[in-house]
Amino acid sequence: MDFALTAEQTLFQDTVRRFARQELAAGARSRAAADAYPWDVARRLAGMGLLGITLPAADGGAGGTLVDAVIAIQAVAEACPRSADVVQAGNFGAIRTFAEYATAAQKARYLPRLLAGEALIAVGMTEPEAGSAVTDLATRATPDGDGFLVEGSKVFGTHSGEAELFLVYVRFGPGVGGIGSVLIERDTPGFTIGPPSRFMNGERWSPLYFERCRIGADAVLLPAGGFKRQMAGFNVERLGNAARAVALGRHAFETAREHALTRRQFDRPLCEFQGIQWKFADMALKLDAAQLLLMRAAVNADRGLPSAYETALAKAACNLAGFEAANEALQVLGATGFSEESLVQYCLRRTRGWMIAGGSVEMMKNRIAEEIFERRFPQRPPRAPGAGA
Numbered sequence: 448m449d450f451a452l453t454a455e456q457t458l459f460q461d462t463v464r465r466f467a468r469q470e471l472a473a474g475a476r477s478r479a480a481a482d483a484y485p486w487d488v489a490r491r492l493a494g495m496g497l498l499g500i501t502l503p504a505a506d507g508g509a510g511g512t513l514v515d516a517v518i519a520i521q522a523v524a525e526a527c528p529r530s531a532d533v534v535q536a537g538n539f540g541a542i543r544t545f546a547e548y549a550t551a552a553q554k555a556r557y558l559p560r561l562l563a564g565e566a567l568i569a570v571g572m573t574e575p576e577a578g579s580a581v582t583d584l585a586t587r588a589t590p591d592g593d594g595f596l597v598e599g600s601k602v603f604g605t606h607s608g609e610a611e612l613f614l615v616y617v618r619f620g621p622g623v624g625g626i627g628s629v630l631i632e633r634d635t636p637g638f639t640i641g642p643p644s645r646f647m648n649g650e651r652w653s654p655l656y657f658e659r660c661r662i663g664a665d666a667v668l669l670p671a672g673g674f675k676r677q678m679a680g681f682n683v684e685r686l687g688n689a690a691r692a693v694a695l696g697r698h699a700f701e702t703a704r705e706h707a708l709t710r711r712q713f714d715r716p717l718c719e720f721q722g723i724q725w726k727f728a729d730m731a732l733k734l735d736a737a738q739l740l741l742m743r744a745a746v747n748a749d750r751g752l753p754s755a756y757e758t759a760l761a762k763a764a765c766n767l768a769g770f771e772a773a774n775e776a777l778q779v780l781g782a783t784g785f786s787e788e789s790l791v792q793y794c795l796r797r798t799r800g801w802m803i804a805g806g807s808v809e810m811m812k813n814r815i816a817e818e819i820f821e822r823r824f825p826q827r828p829p830r831a832p833g834a835g836a
């Protein structure tokens with residue numbers, strides 16, 4: 448067993464870190480406060496080959512591993528947390544599931560602009576009545592001539608205000624087996640995007656409405672029966688969420704460490720108080736443990752797709768460690784950390800959101816428990832004897 452990065456991985460990490468520190472760190476605070484997606488960063492990262500890191504060269508990617516993508520997103524996040532969203536969108540998010548299952552024609556139509564940092568693809572999964580219970584989703588795709596009519600609505604989607612393309616989970620038929628997904632372009636008739644709301648982390652989301660929204664058969668990404676495969680792709684998204692959580696926790700940790708070394712109270716630097724030292728020991732303990740679980744999930748990923756169990760462990764650990772580190776770091780910084788100018792409060796708000804997004808910490812623990820007891824624990828109430836399907 449070897450816990451060190453290879454020489455090649457270390458070189459890659461150094462290169463991305465150097466770029467991020469020199470080119471992105473100075474604008475980190477203004478990007479964190481801005482509403483707009485950092486398109487300038489997206490084009491620059493695309494130029495460096497940092498979008499599509501794990502996609503094959505034939506698809507316009509770099510042919511790298513999931514570990515490479517984790518290295519890149521964390522190196523960027525350490526210097527500029529908001530810019531890491533670009534690495535997420537270009538490697539871990541809907542683009543990854545899309546590239547895994549899309550036809551050659553679908554890839555040719557959408558991948559070039561996505562990989563150039565000129566367009567975004569968003570996930571439309573959550574519905575008003577289907578959050579953690581995602582298989583309750585009601586958005587329907589009904590056959591209509593040689594295509595489908597989509598009817599339903601989605602909520603809370605990241606980049607729903609800016610995306611050109613939406614990967615929408617739909618129901619082709621009843622039950623889990625009836626779930627698949629389709630690709631819907633922003634300007635498709637019958638598809639409207641509602642007014643934006645704002646999460647406490649600063650991100651905006653808009654509701655998506657589909658009313659007799661007609662799509663062609665060529666817009667199907669995964670037909671009925673595709674739910675498991677969809678979630679296999681989504682586990683990559685979860686690791687991107689986990690990688691950023693632990694990196695933002697680390698960013699807050701480093702800021703607080705500097706502060707504890709220099710800020711003096713009672714004629715001593717803060718780091719000389721044991722009450723402060725133990726906070727740092729606890730933060731390091733949680734962040735390092737979470738990072739190891741993250742790397743294990745990424746290293747073991749089969750053809751780039753991590754296992755559900757290792758993903759669940761990594762996501763829960765990173766979400767908790769990232770948030771708890773950011774929270775303690777803010778405490779160490781006192782009112783300075785609580786001020787809007789501080790990036791630490793931004794790290795706190797972002798890491799808090801990831802405890803809910805992409806499968807909450809509780810849902811990850813449910814999955815972990817199933818592995819421990821080697822059985823499924825259906826979350827739904829038992830059916831009354833004799834009740835129909």
Ligand SMILES: Cc1cc2nc3c(=O)[nH]c(=O)nc-3n(C[C@H](O)[C@H](O)[C@H](O)COP(=O)(O)OP(=O)(O)OC[C@H]3O[C@@H](n4cnc5c(N)ncnc54)[C@H](O)[C@@H]3O)c2cc1C
Nearest residue numbers: 570571572573578579603604605800803804805807809826
């Ligand atoms: C920052 C952010 C970004 C997001 N981005 C997207 C996106 O891009 N696309 C998209 O489709 N959606 C997105 N979402 C929505 C997200 O997927 C849902 O919020 C999430 O699945 C939880 O659903 P819910 O909010 O409806 O909570 P609910 O499912 O109503 O859950 C409420 C609470 O109950 C807990 N709970 C529910 N069921 C159980 C159970 N069986 N056992 C234990 N606890 C349980 C949950 O963990 C949670 O704490 C985003 C959310 C956030 C916060």
